[in-house]
Amino acid sequence: MAVKFLTEEWASAITEALGASEDFKKAATGQQAKLQQVVTDVPDAGEVKYYLDLADGTGTVAIGELDGAEATITQNYETGKGIAQRELNAQNAFMQGKLKISGNMMKIMQLQGVINAIDKATEGVEVEYP
Numbered sequence: 272m273a274v275k276f277l278t279e280e281w282a283s284a285i286t287e288a289l290g291a292s293e294d295f296k297k298a299a300t301g302q303q304a305k306l307q308q309v310v311t312d313v314p315d316a317g318e319v320k321y322y323l324d325l326a327d328g329t330g331t332v333a334i335g336e337l338d339g340a341e342a343t344i345t346q347n348y349e350t351g352k353g354i355a356q357r358e359l360n361a362q363n364a365f366m367q368g369k370l371k372i373s374g375n376m377m378k379i380m381q382l383q384g385v386i387n388a389i390d391k392a393t394e395g396v397e398v399e400y401p
Contacts, residue, residue, distance in 0.1 A: 273397040276355060277310060277319040282332045284396045289330040292392030298384045300328040306379070307340035310351040314401045325385065342374035352400050357390065 274280040289295050304325040313319045322337035323330055346354070350369040353359030364370040372379060379386075 273399040276352065276398050276400045277313055277316070277321065277334070279334050281396075281398060282321055282334050284398075285332040285393055286330065288393045288396050289332070289389065292388065295330065295385070295388040295392040296328045298388035299325055299330055302382065302385055303327065304378055304382055304385075305337050305340045307337050307343040308351075309343060309345040310348055311345065312348045314348065323389075325382075330385075330389070340374065341378050342372055342376065344379070345371040345373070355398065356400070361386070 274284045289299075302325055304323070306323045306325070308321050308323070310319045310321075311317075319334065320336050321332060321334045322340065323332055324337060346364065346369060350359065350364050354361050354364060354370075359369075361370060365372065
């Protein structure tokens with residue numbers, strides 16, 4: 272069953288997929304990160320905030336704000352959707368100014384292996400985009 276993008280159900284499905292992926296666990300072992308995401312212009316919602324809390328081999332994605340976020344990544348809905356659907360590369364989006372990063376950019380750069388593992392781990396999550 273498909274989950275609606277940027278909802279509690281979506282965040283739970285992503286967290287579950289990360290927990291089930293050996294590749295993600297391996298990439299995330301020894302890593303710590305608190306990353307806030309802000310998506311603007313979301314249909315019927317305006318702005319949606321969600322986060323990734325990465326702690327030594329586990330990753331939790333949840334809707335809301337994360338205390339102590341090390342970096343905040345802001346994008347509009349179309350960019351967020353394009354990245355989630357793997358139609359847009361996040362690095363290219365950043366270079367084109369479609370993705371804004373504030374805070375510790377070095378932390379995000381250090382997490383490239385984890386980010387790639389997240390993409391692979393979540394491939395099977397069926398997502399509905401409004």
